[in-house]
Amino acid sequence: MKRVLIFLLIVVTFVLGTYMLINTTPEAHSLDFTREDANRIYEAREASPEGLAPAFKTYEMYIQLANEEKNPLIKAENFISQTCVLYFIGDNSLKTAEKIKYHLLGKEAATNAISILERSPGVALEEQYSEPLARAYFWFAVHLVKWGEANGIVSSLIQLSTVDKYLNYIINMGEEQVYDYAVFRLLGRIAYMLPFPLRNLKKSLDYLEKANANSLCDERDISRNSTNVLFYADTLLALGGHENKEKAIWLLKRLIKKGESLETLKMYNPEIVPEAKKDINIAKNTLRENQ
Numbered sequence: 001m002k003r004v005l006i007f008l009l010i011v012v013t014f015v016l017g018t019y020m021l022i023n024t025t026p027e028a029h030s031l032d033f034t035r036e037d038a039n040r041i042y043e044a045r046e047a048s049p050e051g052l053a054p055a056f057k058t059y060e061m062y063i064q065l066a067n068e069e070k071n072p073l074i075k076a077e078n079f080i081s082q083t084c085v086l087y088f089i090g091d092n093s094l095k096t097a098e099k100i101k102y103h104l105l106g107k108e109a110a111t112n113a114i115s116i117l118e119r120s121p122g123v124a125l126e127e128q129y130s131e132p133l134a135r136a137y138f139w140f141a142v143h144l145v146k147w148g149e150a151n152g153i154v155s156s157l158i159q160l161s162t163v164d165k166y167l168n169y170i171i172n173m174g175e176e177q178v179y180d181y182a183v184f185r186l187l188g189r190i191a192y193m194l195p196f197p198l199r200n201l202k203k204s205l206d207y208l209e210k211a212n213a214n215s216l217c218d219e220r221d222i223s224r225n226s227t228n229v230l231f232y233a234d235t236l237l238a239l240g241g242h243e244n245k246e247k248a249i250w251l252l253k254r255l256i257k258k259g260e261s262l263e264t265l266k267m268y269n270p271e272i273v274p275e276a277k278k279d280i281n282i283a284k285n286t287l288r289e290n291q
Helices: 001-027 035-042 053-067 071-089 096-117 129-149 152-171 178-193 200-213 226-239 244-258 261-270 270-289
Strands: 119-122
Touching: 035 053, 035 071, 053 071, 071 096, 071 129, 096 119, 096 129, 129 152, 129 178, 152 178, 178 200, 178 226, 200 226, 226 244, 226 270, 244 261, 244 270, 261 270
Parallel strands: none
Antiparallel strands: none
């Protein structure tokens, strides 16, 4: 009798162990790639319609990663990665219909991240969710701006109050530093781009000065974010006057110098090399027009 009980105990233990193995292991390893793999592929992107293939590839990978992930914070990060990639795709697409499509998808991906990270509007579910929530809010706002631009001036103006609300969530949360003070970069650009009489170059300058001063690169001459520099120079030139023009030209020349080679670009900011290349080409044209 004792031997029978021991045998039954062994069988039950084996069955339970097999069940636990089957129901825990495959789910965690069902994909043959990781977030790190997707990130590496994304590094090969180029800011042109021809250079979008790596971005499309990584977008699909981040979708699968989000669908598979059980950890809420990592799942939200996969949605944030999706919205980041979709911005790059939309911004570098040529057709208006494509821009509308990808910026709308980007807004939806940002919303998915927000739904995980947010307790209530402007409040993170947990303290550790605050910074990623701020990033999700930023992508929601910037996609809405770009979607509005692609749909026309009326659509842009209609969305302004919503954009302002989401950007103020970031400021009120004390997370202004995300993406090299992107909240001030976007607010400054909006104030610059608005049509007369809504355009406010003084407000644009105030915001862009904050973005640039708080995000200096290692050489401490200009912002480590090329778009911060480019937008700052645009506003200075729009304000006019000899001093503003000279400062803008100096900024543009310093930015162009960062792009003398791939090595100098990587030293400037290795995370945004494709974006910096694009900004530097724009800077060269702006400089040519203002010298």
